Amino acid sequence: MAGSTHASPTVEAGAPAPLREPVFSPWREAWRRFKRHRMAVVSMVMLAVMILAILAGPYLWNVPIDEIDFTARLARPSWEHPFGTDDLGQDLLARMLYGGRISLAVGLAAMTVAVFVGILIGAIAGMSRGWVDGFLMWLTDLFLSLPALPLLLLMIYLFRDKLKAVLGPEGGVFVLIVIIIGGLRWMQVARLVRAQFLSLREKEFVEAARALGASRMRQVVRHILPNALGPVIVAGTIDVAVAIILESTLSFLGLGFPPDIPTWGRLLFDAKDHLDIAPHWALFPGAAIFLAVLTINFIGDGLRDALDPRKVM
Amino acid sequence: MGSYLLRRLLIAIPSLLGISVVLFTVLALAPGDPFGELATNPNVPPEVQAQLRKNFGLDDPVFVRYARWLLAMLQGDWGYSFVSRVNVDTLILQRLPTTLLVIGSSQILSLLVALPVGIYAATRPYSIFDQIANTLAFVGFSLPTFFTGLLFILVFSIWLGWLPFVYRADIAATGWEYYWLHLKQLIMPVTVLGLFQAALLVRYVRSSVLDVIRLDYVTTARSKGLAERVVILKHVVRNALIPVVTLVALQLPAVFGGAIVTEQIFRVPGIGSLLISAMLANDTPVIMGVTFVSACLVVLFNLIADILYGWLDPRITYR
Numbered sequence: 001m002a003g004s005t006h007a008s009p010t011v012e013a014g015a016p017a018p019l020r021e022p023v024f025s026p027w028r029e030a031w032r033r034f035k036r037h038r039m040a041v042v043s044m045v046m047l048a049v050m051i052l053a054i055l056a057g058p059y060l061w062n063v064p065i066d067e068i069d070f071t072a073r074l075a076r077p078s079w080e081h082p083f084g085t086d087d088l089g090q091d092l093l094a095r096m097l098y099g100g101r102i103s104l105a106v107g108l109a110a111m112t113v114a115v116f117v118g119i120l121i122g123a124i125a126g127m128s129r130g131w132v133d134g135f136l137m138w139l140t141d142l143f144l145s146l147p148a149l150p151l152l153l154l155m156i157y158l159f160r161d162k163l164k165a166v167l168g169p170e171g172g173v174f175v176l177i178v179i180i181i182g183g184l185r186w187m188q189v190a191r192l193v194r195a196q197f198l199s200l201r202e203k204e205f206v207e208a209a210r211a212l213g214a215s216r217m218r219q220v221v222r223h224i225l226p227n228a229l230g231p232v233i234v235a236g237t238i239d240v241a242v243a244i245i246l247e248s249t250l251s252f253l254g255l256g257f258p259p260d261i262p263t264w265g266r267l268l269f270d271a272k273d274h275l276d277i278a279p280h281w282a283l284f285p286g287a288a289i290f291l292a293v294l295t296i297n298f299i300g301d302g303l304r305d306a307l308d309p310r311k312v313m
Numbered sequence: 314m315g316s317y318l319l320r321r322l323l324i325a326i327p328s329l330l331g332i333s334v335v336l337f338t339v340l341a342l343a344p345g346d347p348f349g350e351l352a353t354n355p356n357v358p359p360e361v362q363a364q365l366r367k368n369f370g371l372d373d374p375v376f377v378r379y380a381r382w383l384l385a386m387l388q389g390d391w392g393y394s395f396v397s398r399v400n401v402d403t404l405i406l407q408r409l410p411t412t413l414l415v416i417g418s419s420q421i422l423s424l425l426v427a428l429p430v431g432i433y434a435a436t437r438p439y440s441i442f443d444q445i446a447n448t449l450a451f452v453g454f455s456l457p458t459f460f461t462g463l464l465f466i467l468v469f470s471i472w473l474g475w476l477p478f479v480y481r482a483d484i485a486a487t488g489w490e491y492y493w494l495h496l497k498q499l500i501m502p503v504t505v506l507g508l509f510q511a512a513l514l515v516r517y518v519r520s521s522v523l524d525v526i527r528l529d530y531v532t533t534a535r536s537k538g539l540a541e542r543v544v545i546l547k548h549v550v551r552n553a554l555i556p557v558v559t560l561v562a563l564q565l566p567a568v569f570g571g572a573i574v575t576e577q578i579f580r581v582p583g584i585g586s587l588l589i590s591a592m593l594a595n596d597t598p599v600i601m602g603v604t605f606v607s608a609c610l611v612v613l614f615n616l617i618a619d620i621l622y623g624w625l626d627p628r629i630t631y632r
Contacts, residue, residue, distance in 0.1 A: 141328070146611075147607040150604045153588065248459070249457065268460065272578070275463060282463050282467070286460035286463065289457055297454070297455050
């Protein structure tokens with residue numbers, strides 16, 4: 001067989017490639033794959049509508065969220081109050097539009113924290129060998145086996161009052177929830193990033209960069225990290241959904257935002273004692289949480305098809 | 314197998330220690346005092362407070378406090394509930410069986426749903442059944458347990474009136490009726506938790522079966538003329554379910570989270586509702602105890618999963 005091996009692979013390349021072959025950028029290729037996932041596209045439209053409603057809604061539907069009207073207590077949905085009212089006669093549509101901003105903001109902010117911490121730890125573990133890598137992965141496994149919700153509740157319980165005093169009732173709880181959810185959700189991202197780094201750092205293009213004298217930092221930021229981002233984006237999308245559920249859970253248990261801030265979970269918490277006479281009060285916010293989480297999960301699934309063709313679980 | 318078991322046990326110890334360090338750090342960093350309740354109580358004079366602090370060693374260095382706290386935790390000496398005036402371990406032991414019953418039955422339910430659906434979907438990938446199952450799975454794990462719980466109460470307790478929505482520990486009945494009433498009030502919490510878990514599991518079962526079904530030995534089994542049923546159940550599923558065992562254990566932290574919520578909605582007297590009521594009543598020793606117990610349970614179940622895995626798949630024990 002030795003005789004058939006050419007010194008250079010180009011010898012066998014044959015006819016030159018056609019000159020005007022359409023060149024697709026990786027992003028365009030990803031978009032093409034994303035479009036094939038029908039539910040993901042539908043979800044993206046629905047989520048966009050929801051976000052638009054949350055952002056623009058309060059300007060169009062300018063009923064104050066805390067206008068108490070005892071003549072319209074627990075009113076069913078009508079033209080005056082499309083989503084009905086609560087036990088103080090406050091308009092539920094206005095309250096939900098306001099609460100949606102908080103729920104989505106918590107989701108996005110917590111995802112940012114989780115992805116940042118995950119990339120940092122995963123990158124350090126992936127670039128270093130020996131005991132640093134071993135210790136960081138042990139830490140990751142440890143955090144994975146922590147019972148997230150009890151710990152989350154414990155930390156909120158212990159730190160709530162302190163942060164409220166520093167940042168005000170709304171800001172304090174927001175910062176606390178975001179940091180804790182982010183701090184308990186980075187493990188998946190860290191594992192993905194480390195696995196990607198382990199294979200990417202041995203690739204030829206990184207070796208070439210190293211041979212050209214690129215510093216370690218430059219290798220990571222310019223060459224390895226951009227190629228490792230696909231699975232991270234997918235995991236980050238799912239994290240938004242998880243964070244929204246966690247925040248709603250906290251509010252639903254009465255341990256999240258203060259009572260006068262109508263997040264979706266808080267609305268459900270208030271509604272659960274009036275389930276028999278005012279089911280609409282619970283159904284609308286519940287459906288909103290469900291739709292937000294469902295659409296984000298579907299978009300994550302579509303992004304997995306688009307950005308992560310090897311389907312890393 | 315013996316050395317594998319020993320190695321697994323030795324790995325579990327540092328992770329338990331690690332969890333205890335995390336818990337203690339949280340507690341030590343927390344502002345305020347574990348004796349905050351006593352400090353605000355005007356009936357306790359300051360010198361008594363100082364004496365108490367000294368007795369409990371709150372002014373010692375942090376390592377000493379950690380060692381003492383850990384020893385106390387390991388000996389089952391978890392302190393004294395401020396609110397119900399009972400030892401924390403008695404309180405938790407009272408509640409733990411109910412929680413384990415709910416979590417256990419819901420796990421069984423989730424496996425009963427997820428295994429057949431996942432296997433059937435994997436044998437017919439991209440069929441109508443597969444697509445419907447996949448969509449339903451997405452719906453299932455996007456529905457938060459607190460909302461499903463409220464929906465169930467609304468439909469089955471309020472509109473239809475079939476099931477009670479408050480869990481009662483003191484049922485005034487005997488014999489069969491007692492068990493029937495008990496079962497009836499378990500249905501909704503177990504279904505809510507079980508279906509959520511099933512939705513998470515289905516997709517893993519499906520992809521795990523799909524991985525195995527393409528292997529050569531399955532083709533061999535088919536070409537020997539075995540019935541498709543036998544091929545799937547005896548050749549494919551046995552191997553495909555090994556990773557699922559680990560997954561069930563790895564999801565346990567999430568199950569505990571779900572159990573807290575479900576117990577709270579249906580007022581099941583388990584450790585989850587104990588945790589919430591302790592938080593609303595600022596009962597720190599109980600909160601620490603419950604968190605510690607659930608962390609220990611998670612480590613324990615991970616250990617069990619590892620051992621099961623080694624037993625089911627002897628290849629990994631020789632590694």
